[in-house]
Amino acid sequence: MISSKAEYKAYLLADKKALNIGNGKLMWAKQLIAPDYIWKFQKGLRKLEYYKNCRKDILGKVYYALIKLRHRKLALKLGFSIPENVFGPGLSIAHYGTIVVNSRARVGKNCRIHVCTNIGASGGSLEAPIIGDNVYIAPGVKIFGNIQIGNNIAIAANSSVGKTFIEENILIAGSPAKRIKEVEIKKLIPHAN
Structure with a gap:
């Protein structure tokens, strides 16, 4: 379970390695032309976990609610019903x-x-x-x-x-x-x- 900003970044790196996504300088361009929706889903999932577990302030809670709505739309599109705080790093x-x-x-x-x-x-x-x-x-x-x-x-x-x-x-x-x-x-x- 993600409990700090450093852990959040470590989870993202582990997921990126698991999905075999490179670290090229033109990665943003590739995502713009041909987005990898699974990677987008997993990044959103980890962001939700970070905000749910680490940001207890009012702005953090509001932002959590907003990204949860956006994430839910992508989950429906992909067919995933995966809640926060279930999977460890390297999913x-x-x-x-x-x-x-x-x-x-x-x-x-x-x-x-x-x-x-x-x-x-x-x-x-x-x-x-x-x-x-x-x-x-x-x-x-x-x-x-x-x-x-x-x-x-x-x-x-x-x-x-x-x-x-x-x-x-x-x-x-x-x-x-x-x-x-x-x-x-x-x-x-x-x-x-």
């Missing part, structure tokens, strides 16, 4: 499309997430999943309930994860999900450390 949203995340979920650093993914509570419970660092979430994955997903885990496409997986460096798949094999997460998330 990489792979494509436009439906992604729904419960506000009580927590996801560690360096998460790569694909379309048609749902991370939420189950059966009227308020508890949502807690997901570790360096987790690859393929298209169509459903993660639900009061569960934990450990570090360095890949979840295969169209899997339904409703139980805890703590073992590291594994691939889980299926409906219901089960351990399939060991996996080298650096091959799926190159920026993972």
Whole structure:
């Protein structure tokens, strides 16, 4: 969770690295001609987190409300329902499309997430999943309930994860999900450390 201006900048740098966005001098021109809406969404998300967590003054609250409206429009356009303070640094949203995340979920650093993914509570419970660092979430994955997903885990496409997986460096798949094999997460998330 972002708690200072320095942390806000560190989150932005980690997200930029995760999305493989360069630091060229003409970056602003490229964004003007062919905008990267996922990067724009993630920058807005981090800005919302900064203003929500760090700016408690009246001007900060007013600005937070204004950027939240603008951010919500972009989220609807892209199909994302991702609340503030859920994802750690290094978030990489792979494509436009439906992604729904419960506000009580927590996801560690360096998460790569694909379309048609749902991370939420189950059966009227308020508890949502807690997901570790360096987790690859393929298209169509459903993660639900009061569960934990450990570090360095890949979840295969169209899997339904409703139980805890703590073992590291594994691939889980299926409906219901089960351990399939060991996996080298650096091959799926190159920026993972």
